Amino acid sequence: MIGLIDCNNFYASCERVFNPKLEGKPIGILSNNDGCVIARSNELKPLVPMGMPAFQIPTHIRKQITLLSSNYELYGDMSQRVFDTVRNYTADIEPYSIDEAFIQLNGFNDITTHCQKLRAIVKRDTGIPVSIGIASTRTLAKLANHIAKKQTIHQGVYCLPTNEKGQRKILQAFTIDEIWGVGRRIAEKLQTLLGIYTAWDLRQANLKQIRQQFSVVLERTVLELRGIACIELDDLSTPKKNIMTSRSFGCLTGELFDLQEAIRIHASRGAEKLRNQKSVANAVLVFLKTNRFRKDLIQYHPSIVVPLTFATDDSRLIIQAAQKGLQTIYKKGCLFMKAGVMLLDLKAKNSNSQYDLFTSKSSQKNDKLMQTIDSINQKMGKNTIQLGGIRQQAPWQIKRERLSQRYTTRWDELPLVK
Ligand SMILES: [Mg+2]
The missing domain is CATH 3.30.1490.100 (DNA polymerase, Y-family, little finger domain)
Structure with a gap:
């Protein structure tokens, strides 16, 4: 099983660790040069839209909120602390953004209890509240994390049911644009072309059709929704946030x-x-x-x-x-x-x-x-122009000792007849 651990309102939470007076208050973090709002605590969300320039925030709202400059050194270090803590309690951790990481959760009898403990330890040792979504694939773990974060009865940890019946109800509640890697443009096309609206609809979609009319990447998303893990972190397409x-x-x-x-x-x-x-x-x-x-x-x-x-x-x-x-x-x-x-x-x-x-x-x-x-x-072709020149045979380059000849595209690698 795979877990997605996500820090709640990360930048705001980092600020609160060292300034507990901000607990429960609406706070916003500003981009460099204090330009516009790039992160909000839950309390600020109904008051100020994401990305709003600071100077456009009306005075009567400004008076009741706290705006802070972004302190990337602090956020970076807190992120490191959270992941170091998690690393002690899991076989593998793959950070995916400053405040999110996938973790391997194989070999536990009761995964939910283990994750509840992990969540408590992270809070105790770093001060940062996290939510953990658990499922058999990364795409599903992302959805499970939504539930862990939004539905308070789960206390920050939610494990997606593994049976189809249980999953159906849950996936029907997600619109397709909420699925990892499905951008707005793809979502619109799915709706108009194929009448696919929910995560469950997409799970049921015809694989061949998805591949032909969209892409191999979206086909993988469908497989992931079916519980077949096939998306690697390195080949993620067009993420919105990072x-x-x-x-x-x-x-x-x-x-x-x-x-x-x-x-x-x-x-x-x-x-x-x-x-x-x-x-x-x-x-x-x-x-x-x-x-x-x-x-x-x-x-x-x-x-x-x-x-x-x-x-x-x-x-x-x-x-x-x-x-x-x-x-x-x-x-x-x-x-x-x-x-x-x-x-x-x-x-x-x-x-x-x-x-x-x-x-x-x-x-x-x-x-x-x-x-x-x-x-x-x-x-x-890729890398025709590069900044700073890169060696073709750098020792760190992906191992390609077992590469066959490029028979069809290189004159000097044509197959030998005799
Ligand atoms: Mg987060």
Whole structure:
């Protein structure tokens, strides 16, 4: 079984740990330069919409709420503490955003009780309240987490029933746009083309039809709704809130140079995805992971959040921030298995961006440069233009020793007849 552990109103909760007076009060966290609201406590939700510029909040509302600048260093460190705590009580943990992680929950007689304990321990040791959704696949665990968070009778932990009858009622209550990875555009198309409205409808959909009219990715979502795990974290498509790019190395490495190269690739791939979905990010999270199966080696799973001076989609600024983060968490003598980059607190590009007000000329120029790089890479193939050059045979690159010849696309790899 898989669990999705999600911190409740994470940024607001971090602030409350050190300022308990804020408990039960409406609080909002502002983007860099105190531009607009990027996180809200439950109490603030009915008062202020997400993304609202601070100066537009009416005075009578401002008087009853607390607005805080984003303290990414604090949030990054609290995130690390939560995940370190969880790591002690689970076989494996895969962070998926600054406040969410998937955990392996195999081998427990009573998973719900175990997770209730875990939840209490996290609260005791870090001060952060979390919710845990449990199911057989990541997509279902995400839905279970919704229930854990919204329905208070479950006390923060909800395990989805495994039988079809039990699941039916629950999946019928979710609209398709609430399903992980199903964006608004896909949801609309599903409704108009196939009359699919709820998670249960999608679960029942014809696989072939979904593959042909939509994509292999959506077909996998259908399978996941049926309880067949087939979505890997690394190949997630268009998430709305954060973008993650990571990959395991072909072999363990402790060289800073290798890590820098890997981080540069992940950061620029993330930035490309960001531009593709027309968003900008407010901060960059960098993480490293050692191999948890190698008990003979030093275990070290650091992460850090580096705020961007302004919300941006510029590869160069994102790479720069990521490298700065890497420099801080890198420790000599550890052998790493995985490195990754997450782009945090995304918002639609050009929505009240202060940056545009002040530096519109250079920003237009930068946009053009990025668009040119993207279009060349789309036309001429991935990585035709790269920032900072990447070795073809870097030791950390995915192992490809068992790769067969590329018979049909390379002249020098054509099959030999004789
Ligand atoms: Mg959360």
